[in-house]
Amino acid sequence: MNEIVHGVLIIGLATSTALMLLGLGLALFYQRDLPTAVPNIGDVLGRVAALRPSGFLALGLLVLIATPxxxxxxxxxxxxxxxxxxxxAITSLVLAVLAVSLLFGRG
Known part of the structure; x- marks a missing residue:
């Protein structure tokens, strides 16, 4: 089981890195400034579909956050x-704390 969990971490890190590098490459290709703010989660997939660099960078950050x-x-x-x-039980409590932090930790 530890090998599976380790594999999830490696895949999450690689996916996140690839998405952020793609966003950076698109920003350089289209000669756009890099975003200074992260868009709303609902806007991220729309920006990715429109091939906007900010969408790929934000999706990379979301994948990086979701990996742990x-x-x-x-x-x-x-x-x-x-x-x-x-x-x-202890790990479930940690997951509950993470869930509450994600739901109420705005700003």
Missing amino acids: ILRVVGSIGAFVYERDWRFA
Whole structure:
């Protein structure tokens, strides 16, 4: 299970890096200034579909943020599989704190 969780981290990092490099390359190609603010989450996919550099950069950041969250979810699965209920409960609490932070942590 640790190898799967490790693979998720590597894939998340590689995907995030590729998206940010693509956004940077598009900004240089179209000779646009790099964005100074992150767009709303709802606008990101629209910007990616329009091949706007800010969309790829923001999506890369979102993937980078989601990667450790996926690791926590994977760890819960690993602890449940190993029937280590104490660590599964602690890791679930960590996931709950992350979820609350994402929902209410604006600005």
